[in-house]
Amino acid sequence: MKRTFIVPVMMVSSVIGLTSCVALSKKDYRKLIAERDSLQNTLADCGSKGDSLQALNHKLKGDTSNLGDQLRLAQEQNELxxxxxxxxxxxxxxxxxxxxxxxxxxxxxxxxxxxxxKSRDEATNALQKKLSKALLGFSESGLTVSVKDGKVFVSLTDKLLFDTGSIIIDTKGKEALDELAKVLKTQPDINILVEGHTDNAKVRNLGQIKDNWDLSVLRATSVVRYLTEVQKLEPIKLEAAGRGEFIPVTMENTTEAKSKNRRIEIILSPKLDEIYKLLQVKN
Structure with missing residues (x-):
């Protein structure tokens, strides 16, 4: 690269002019030569530094360009x-x-x-109290009223309803069912399940009754028939089932325990149509 250094040339020219017009001493001459050499060295250093600065400038321009590209790429990615x-x-x-x-x-x-x-539970508890009051006179004959799992259980021992091995309801049993029916007629929104239960003694000499299954089912249907045919409860509300000997109240093998196991359970449960409808809407 071509450079112009005005000051050093002028100074050299001045020196030459002086030497041509004025006689210099050796000392002055050497001094001028030294100054010239110093200026030339400075000039060389400046040229070297200028080259370095130009190279650095070129590198910085390249870095700036790369950084610009990276910035644009980052901006595009940021937008995405x-x-x-x-x-x-x-x-x-x-x-x-x-x-x-x-x-x-x-x-x-x-x-x-x-x-x-909550409403059903309140209704169930109210029904239990009403039945307990209506059937209070039969409690000594083995009738109990209880609430379990949101249902009312009316349990009648077989001695309250039937003679031994019989499926015909006796007078005392009919009186209990009559009082029960009075309450049930005031409860339009309940389902009625009548379950027959026996003890584990084998059935013998009962004609068409072959075993405890038969005995439990036939006793349940006898109660259902009485409630529907005599007391005129709606048949659609009632269901009869026989459980035989397989759901005992107690596992003891005493006479008293067997008497407890021989029973009719009338299970009263509220209709859950409203809940079923809600669940169907939910699904």
Missing amino acids: LFKDYTALRNNSSGEIKKLSADLAARERNLREVEAIL
């Missing part, structure tokens, strides 16, 4: 990420709103179910 984030946020917002609405609906549904169950 922002678009993805915006789309995801919009979708998430919609999903969150939907989930929140579903959750709110489920909570409302649950509160409605809980309210219905």
Whole structure:
């Protein structure tokens, strides 16, 4: 690269002019030569540093260009990420709103179910109290009224209803069923399951009754017939079942224990149509 150094040349020219017009001493001459050499060295250093600075400048320009490219790439990626984030946020917002609405609906549904169950429990307890009061006179004959799992259980021992091995309801048993029917007629929203139970003694010499299954079923159907045909309860509400000897009250093998196991259980359960409807809506 061509450089112009005005000051040093002028100084050299001045020196030459001086030497041509004025006689210099050797001392002055050497001094001037030394100054010239110093200036030339300085000039060389400046040239070297100038080259280094130019190289550094070139490198910095290259780095700046690379950084500019990286910045543009980062900006493009940032824009893409922002678009993805915006789309995801919009979708998430919609999903969150939907989930929140579903959750709110489920909570409302649950509160409605809980309210219905609470109402049913209150009705069940009221029915239990009403039956206990109506059937109080038969408690000494082995009749009990209890609540279990949201249902009312009216348990009548076989000695209250039947003679030994018989499926024909006796007078005392009919009186108990008459009082029971009076209460049941005031309860339009209940289902009635009549279960027959026996002890584990084998059935002998009972004609058409082959075993405890037969005896338990026939006793249950006798009670159902009396309640529907005599007391005029709606047949659609009643169901008869025989459990035989397989759901005993007690496992003891005493005469008293066997007497407890021989029983008719009338299980009264509230209709859960409202709850079923709610669950169907929920699903």
